[in-house]
Amino acid sequence: MNANAATSPNFDHLFRERKPFGAAVSARGLVRSFDNKDVLRGLDLYVPAGQFLAIVGRSGCGKSTLLRLLADLDTPDAGAVLLDDGLDRRANTRVMFQEPRLLPWGSVLANVEVGLGAAGKAPGGRERARETLKAVGLGDRGDEWPAVLSGGQKQRVALARALVSRPRFLALDEPLGALDALTRIEMQQLLERVWLKERFTAILVTHDVAEALTLADRVVMIDEGRISLDLDIALPRPRRRGSVDLAVLEERILSQLLREDANAPDYVI
Ligand SMILES: Nc1ncnc2c1ncn2[C@@H]1O[C@H](COP(=O)(O)OP(=O)(O)OP(=O)(O)O)[C@@H](O)[C@H]1O
Ligand SMILES: [Mg+2]
Structure with a gap:
């Protein structure tokens, strides 16, 4: 018998029973530039109601910029963001950062x-x-x-x-980035628990590919101002750390990240 099955709660019934409370988030043609540097270059993204989306990418690729636009903390130079049913974004969105x-x-x-x-x-x-x-x-x-x-x-x-x-929409920018490894895992479990209960739409920016794969229904990667990878993570929950399925996906995402890094311009020292 799988020891994990005996100790881990099974969350599947929550998926079936609860109607998503979250609001779909859609972004069309987002452009954002700083000092003539184009950070987002016409980015499109649709996040269905109640989905848990993780955003990954190299440092400086525009993850926080995108999240700030989605959460209405910043205004795009072009393009638009909408919550479904025409809901007011300020009233229905909350944001969590790395610092409390x-x-x-x-x-x-x-x-x-x-x-x-x-x-x-x-x-x-x-x-x-x-x-x-x-x-x-x-x-x-x-x-x-x-x-x-x-x-x-x-x-x-x-x-x-x-x-x-x-x-109805929770935006998370590296909220667990400053925590030690064990506390981080406990917080991931807590986040998953409350999300399964409340079913808000969650968009998590993280550097940690394993964290993205543990928590998210879908992982997108940003590169050159657009989405360069969009992967559905159709694995049952709660996910088992160190499982082969997660390792295969992690390898796939990391190798794409490293490839993109190799294409980045060399630093001149
Ligand atoms: N308010 C700002 N003024 C000027 N430049 C900015 C501003 N905000 C972001 N940038 C620039 O936009 C680019 C993307 O920044 P952003 O913070 O979105 O990256 P990130 O992907 O979240 O990086 P990290 O993983 O390091 O947090 C960077 O080059 C950054 O310097
Ligand atoms: Mg950031």
Whole structure:
């Protein structure tokens, strides 16, 4: 018997039972330049409702630039981004970064409530914040200051703050990049759990190809301002680290990344 099967929860039923709550994100012809350097050159991307998409690519290829445009934190020079049903992007999108960006003068609970905006004052706001804090495993830490938390715990608070308003689109820019290897794996599992429960559309920028393959339904790679690889990851969840299937896909993505690197201009020292 497979030891993993006995210890790992099986999430498949969640897929079947829950209707996606996420909103589809579509980007058409995105162009973004800085100082006459074209970073995105007419990029098209459609992310169906509830999909978990990972974006990979060499450092500086434009991953964060793209995510900022998708999340309405920046405006394209040409092209457009839409959420389906004409939903307002600001109201329905939350972003999580590598740094937790917590307010040092607010309690942990108050930091989560920030994610509710004005709705935090409405009846039930505090209760919702408490529930969300519990969902990230910090139900008993609400009254403490952020300064006493570990790096991983601070990122959990940042995740709770991002999720408390039940966004339909969650944009994640290397949110686990600063964590140690074990905490990172625990956070990946947490992220997968909450995504399976809430079924928001998730777009994760990551340097870590193994992380992309563990979490995502689909991996896209950016090169030369466009999508250079678009791969569906049709493996059952939860995925087993070190499995042959994941290793084969990882090799394929890494070899393309390295090929693209070889084509990059030489650095002059
Ligand atoms: N506000 C800005 N002003 C000027 N140049 C910028 C700005 N934002 C991004 N760039 C440039 O655009 C390019 C892409 O940057 P971006 O941050 O999107 O890369 P990235 O793929 O996220 O890289 P990394 O993996 O290192 O985070 C880089 O050359 C960067 O210097
Ligand atoms: Mg970046």
